[in-house]
Amino acid sequence: MKWTGYAVAFAVLLALWGCEAMVFQPDSRLYATPSDLNISYREAHFDSKDGTRLSGWWLEPRSARLGTVIIVHGNAQNISAHFTGFDWLVRAGYEVFIFDYRGYGASEGTPGLEGAVEDTQAALAYVLARRSGKVTVIGQSLGGALLFNALARQGTERIALAVLDSTFASLPQAGREALDRSVVGWPVQWSASLALTDRYDPIGIAPSLAVPKLYLAGSKDSIISPNHSWQLFDASARPRAFWLITSAGHINAFAHPRVRQRFLSFLRRPLFDKDASAMLIFDTIKQKSE
Template sequence: MKLAAYAVAIAVLLVLSGCEAMVFQPDSRVYATPTDLNLSYREVRFDSRDGTRLSGWWLEPGGVPRGTVMVVHGNAQNISAHFLGFDWLVRAGYEVFIFDYRGYGASEGSPGLEGAVEDTEAALAYVLARRGGRVTVIGQSLGGALLFNALARQGTERIALAVFDSTFASLPQAGREALDRSVVGWPVQWGASLALTDRFDPIGIAPSLAVPKLYIAGSKDSIISPNHSWQLFDASTRPRAFWLVTEAGHIATFNAPLVRARFLAFIRRPVFDPDASAMLIFDRSEPAR
């Protein structure tokens, strides 16, 4: 009994001492480049607020772009893996800017929540300084939370649409739910969730973020429950929309051709139904072609 209690105590200490670090899972491996998909791109460098040198890619369509989309990716790997989920946007005529926050890929520094928010601010400022007109922004998973914070700090004047894909409403809540899925995690779930800061939680920002918002989630997301997207949608001011993609997992909603087609139509002309009861849109996920 004492041995079991000791093991639990050690587990608690390990989790609590590294909770923020556990949020980030960076690497520097090159998984692919746009050239592998016959896409044109430019690699660029820019600075975060504190001078940390960051890396980004401009993915360029043939001809004059229909518009600009900035992507804030999730917490694992780096842009060389995440850009693979957006090649269809480039082929549809949009230029896509995707970057690595600190500690990821070719970006300098070590990962951390405050730094990653500042990096997202810097990326947004970099894009807006180089492109006229309005920009669509997409944040996936952790990237959605970073985007929430960056928009709250920097403003939304030139943001045409903010898309939050599989984003958590609260980091402590998401941590609790993740540990609750395993018997091993039950003894430490509350301690771990208390150690995770709620300072960057999107649920506290959603009611005051004055920008058109689209929340999208997969009904079979086993990492971040789609209930998080619903909470954010429910807390948000209008205009807002929520798409629940059936049969889709975590950040896999855009794999379905039907969802891609609907999204392309939506960013060309975002129409938000004024009837709140019609804001929940169901799309059946289809195998990616």
């Protein structure tokens, strides 16, 4: 039994080593379309930096457009599964653009971190070339890390607000924590620091990213600890805000009606209190000791 445990742990180690693709879990299944939710939409096609053909959807409000929101989704499935978490934004009057990285949905190519960052850059450029004024961007989980990297390269001049929902501060740290939660993974948790690159870690970008930032975290997130969002908030240049959502899980904050309403108010009039404790409006968290 002892050796079986070591064998499984070794298998986990092998899976991590050099397997960047393990970070991505794409599929091409069509889960739903905006029409299923009575939302008008248009398909979009554009090229990434290396010519990889990408796909996305414009979700269109029935009323006058209040603004444009770009969604950078998480590491699993594709846009046909993720757009359903943002139909309320469309019904509130916001135009939503959501796209798939390479290897996801109808997008061409094979998933990879560098390619996904370039795909996110391409999506930002595609939308900004077609819309005037500023836009809001929302990155969920891995999408938040991709978004931070894309903004660092692309610039933030036309970004009104960047929202990071359940995003890890450090990929190796998140990997260590995932292994630590497993009986068989705990003995090799150190391997995550060697196997997973820190090149794209948001924690290294946050201090210099000059854009208003809102961090969301669920107090019951069992995939990415809320402490990651706290670390990012703590390291970020102002203006910044951090909402810890009571009883929410991973990328689950916007499932709560009161969070949606508060966010819609925040979009209309962003308020960034200088007192960090005042920003934790849905729950409490022990503040770091200086």
